[in-house]
Amino acid sequence: MWKCSVCNFIHEGETAPDKCPKCGAPKEKFAQLDDKQVGLIQRSRLGNALLMELNGLLDAMEELALTGIEDNLDPGCVKLYEECRDFAAFARQSLKAEIQTHMDKGKWG
Numbered sequence: 499m500w501k502c503s504v505c506n507f508i509h510e511g512e513t514a515p516d517k518c519p520k521c522g523a524p525k526e527k528f529a530q531l532d533d534k535q536v537g538l539i540q541r542s543r544l545g546n547a548l549l550m551e552l553n554g555l556l557d558a559m560e561e562l563a564l565t566g567i568e569d570n571l572d573p574g575c576v577k578l579y580e581e582c583r584d585f586a587a588f589a590r591q592s593l594k595a596e597i598q599t600h601m602d603k604g605k606w607g
């Protein structure tokens with residue numbers, strides 16, 4: 499893996515690209531990452547993928563809850579759906595905050 503020293507773009511390959519696809523910096527601006535850095539990037543990619551998948555599940559959960567609230571079968575059901583909707587909203591906020599933390603730390607790659 500190679501990292502652009504100008505914009506932090508990560509290139510995967512045997513050699514650095516001729517120029518950075520993101521910022522256009524020349525090949526010389528790329529530095530090869532060592533095994534430890536590559537490991538950290540792969541780790542954070544997995545972590546981010548998990549968070550994104552969870553985010554998708556929360557969207558689906560909220561959609562189901564809203565459909566259930568609309569369906570309005572009986573008060574017990576509606577209460578459950580409202581709790582699910584509120585939980586999904588709360589969990590999504592926590593998740594966004596966590597993703598933001600990763601981005602601030604430069605873990606998003």
Ligand SMILES: [Zn+2]
Nearest residue numbers: 502505518521
């Ligand atoms: Zn770049």
